[in-house]
Amino acid sequence: MDWMIIAKWSADFTNREYMAPSIISTMIDMFLNGGSVPEGISPIIGSAGMQQGLSILFLLLTLVCSIMMLVPKPVILIKEMEEHARHAANDDLHNKKSMQLEEIPLKDIK
Secondary structure, three states, rough: OHHHHHHHHOOOOOOHHOOOOOOHHHHHHHHOOOOOOOOOOOOOOOHHHHHHHHHHHHHHHHHHHHHHHHHHHHHHHHHHHHHHHHHHHHHHHHHHHHHHHHHOOHHHHO
């Protein structure tokens, strides 16, 4: 969105203000219409085809980044819980073995 604002500010729409693109509409069209530029509206960046290509690229990049932000945390937490459970099971087993040895009174051993 920041790049679109800068590109719109740098473009000169003098005497053709009606052709100035709406940044909000462009962002909505990026998701709903695959970035296509409506008739009678100037594209913000380059030609209509170039803007559509960039819109699709940014849309895919957004999808990949969203997945990268959401997936690693649960995977890391699951791994940590499994490791913690494995250590707890080993500690319990070790404690049971040591308790069994301690339970035998020395006077009963001949």
